[in-house]
Amino acid sequence: MMKTKYLISSLAFLAAFSCSASASAASLPPAVAGRAQEIVALPDGGWLLLDKQGLRLLDAAGKERSKVSLRAKHLDARPHADGMLAVFMDADTQKTYAYVADVKTGKMRLQTSMASPDFSLESLCLYRDAQQLDHVFLIGKEGQSEQWVMHNDSAQLVRKLALPPHSKHCRVDDQSRTLYLNAPDSGVWAFTAEAETSAKLKPVAMAAPFGKLQGGASAISAAPGGVAVLDAKGRKLHLYRQKEGQHFQPAQVVNLPYSAANIQVQTANGKLDMLLLDEQAKTWRGSSTAWMHTAASPEVTVIEPAVQTNTVARYGDAADDPAIWVHPQDATLSRVLGTNKKQGLLVYDMQGKQTQLLESGRLNNVDVRQNIKWGQQSFDIAMATQRDENSLVLYVINGQGQVSEAARFATKLDKIYGFCLYQPRTGGLEAFVNDKDGTFQQFRITHNEQGFSSSLVRNFKLGSQPEACVADDKTDRLFIGEEKRGVWVTSAKADQPADMQMVMPVGKQLVADVEGLSIYFGEKANYLLVSSQGDNSYLVLETQAPYRLRGKFRIGLNLAKGIDGTSETDGLDVSAVNFGGEFANGMLVVQDGYKRLPDGTQNFKYIAWKAIAKAFKLD
Structure with missing residues (x-):
């Protein structure tokens, strides 16, 4: 049994950090989610689960409603008028897919797809800009990366990027327009997600001996105004805040009684609600901590x-x-x-x-x-x-x-x-x-x-x-x-x-x-x-x-x-x-x-x- 002090909260969260629709679920994902590498909560209480067999749409009771069968990796999502927009990668072909999980019909429909880039694809993530356009970052193994924007049933290349090589994971804070990258050998980096700016790479959390991450970062999840970082060896969760849109400072360190392989977060009512994947028990566990963040600046007319x-x-x-x-x-x-x-x-x-x-x-x-x-x-x-x-x-x-x-x-x-x-x-x-x-x-x-x-x-x-x-x-x-x-x-x-x-x-x-x-x-x-x-x-x-x-x-x-x-x-x-x-x-x-x-x-x-x-x- 996990000690009581670690069972702070079991609130369900929304997709990644930016999904602001209210989820009706008040419990952890169903037991079947334990084998999922990544999960996303849906506004009707259901779930999206990604594992090696594909992407599955479940109802609140854990019953499968629909499935996209392929060897899938790297799920990210944003709210959609019909439920949730989900992007993920076919690990065999390196092709990127965007599906809409329709919570009313229980079906998943293909929105668009992007052909394999001419480099080894390591990770991908979503970014929703001020125009409410959805971008996809394709992160390359050797540092070659690209930013695409989806429009109707197609996608257009926005720009090519040079990012830290061997970045295993990425997430974007839409509010601050910050792309976070997890490079296990060096640590976590921040990059501007907005294409119409100069390219600036900033360190967030460095691996030892240059920083406090004992084993580097195993996973990250962005939150409004900051980022959550899992230490690969130290059983610690590090929270960092972005200060005045420039530098990053440690906000909190949470000790974990288990080794967590992945994390998804959601902020609500001054709290950071988290779901963490217990690597040994193959179970998603809930936790929360206080998280006050600066309100988003009023959007400028575009x-x-x-x-x-x-x-x-x-x-x-x-x-x-x-x-x-x-x-x-x-x-x-x-x-x-x-x-x-x-x-x-x-x-x-x-x-x-x-x-x-x-x-x-x-x-x-x-x-x-x-x-x-x-x-x-x-x-x-x-x-x-x-x-x-x-x-x-x-x-x-x-x-x-x-x-x-x-x-x-x-x-x-x-x-x-x-x-x-x-x-x-x-x-x-x-x-x-x-x-x-x-x-x-x-x-x-x-x-x-x-x-x-x-x-x-x-x-x-x-x-x-x-x-x-x-x-x-x-x-x-x-x-x-x-x-x-x-x-x-x-x-x-x-x-x-x-x-x-x-x-x-x-x-x-x-x-x-x-x-x-x-x-x-x-x-x-x-x-x-x-x-x-x-x-x-x-x-x-x-x-x-x-x-x-x-x-x-x-x-x-x-x-x-x-x-x-x-x-x-x-x-x-x-x-x-x-x-x-x-x-x-x-x-x-x-x-x-x-x-x-x-x-x-x-x-x-x-x-x-x-x-x-x-x-x-x-x-």
Whole structure:
């Protein structure tokens, strides 16, 4: 008999850590579950059991209702409208299956399957993202791994991964978007489950002599805000919490009177309810302990992109800043200009197809103004910062959207960086350009028989590194993004002092770095769009004091069109022009820091303004 102090609780749990539907069962799994390697509780009190003969669906009394016969391994599950979504692997073919266990009909129906990868498959696990899309991680024996996303009856490759080799087990905390990996020889590691982020691997619990796991980790199970780890030799259960989304700290050690081979956990009412597989008795035993975790942060609105451009020709951090040029007769023939910091200026059509490449060197920021009049002539102008020369490059755009370089202007900046154009209400064209040390220079651009020229008309300086800026030509104001501090506004007029007023500081909503800025000029209201690079989101602010925040969103997957989401956005541009179709109310263009679905070099995404307006009830 197990001692009373170890029989803390025998509450049934739900599938893995994240299944939040209420289970009606108030007892441990039926005795037949003892031979199961993994188990999942169902909302009707029934069970899913995985053993070497397959996956079985049982009712609350332990009677088999349905079965998928194969040599199955590595079960993971999430709630489904009809009961439970379960994924597992055929150990012989390495093929991954996703089945829906329908608790009403008592049947299991195939949702989708994934062919064997071109590496030795060691483990797999599920992840449900903020869009409620289900991802599958395929963990390879030699560290080669992949992330797939399921859509209808198919699956698409999201990205390829390099993870700790010989990882025997994986689980994901959907709340913190953390993938946990159990590598017995080294310990437990944490990796970001969200594809639209940089790859970061962090140690959680290390095997002796580098950590407290005497025999390494035999099994893991994620919980909201942390992970439960079974010591392979020490008959101990270690609980770890994730602190502020960064580091991991020991929360509790539970001594076990038996050697546990596997664990499944569920949190409820401030407790961590556990089912542990007694390795010798071949019995699933129940236990619980206190577990208080930080409530999940409110989910940020997710908006799908409508179009993506061809990818750039250079790897790494290359694409940076877009600008929109509007065709004077047919807006559907408009162009998007984008900088490649390793090559030059790219030009795309409204379908995202590249139409031009101007190899102008290492360009950073680009901006466009149209119908600029000098004397009897009128020009559509684009300008960009050139980082090798610390210069400004001026381009002329003809009526068909063909771009050509026309002039270069030297500056006295040491590290030229951000840039934007300004068209004063009195006419002409001016340019703001900044240095990484915070210095701003304002130039006036002119044109005569000899061509284009520039003259310096104002200097001012911020306390730290800026980049993005956008001029409100209608009100002669300049919005500036100081990367670590926030968004400022000042007069754009060259004859006025640069008195800075804070629009929004860096904080909970605007997370450093502050990057792209652009203004949507609507019929009834104007809105400032800001790239909050630190949390891969975008803010919509009113352009008049008190600069009320109207919404915050992320850009997610559009699986129907095969377009990935966005992250670490540098530059963006927005226009209220009717471009036709889904862009009838305008569009937002953003740079994407990580190309997924599948992996590739960076590109730009187009988002329909009507989707943003609908999400936040904008005028």
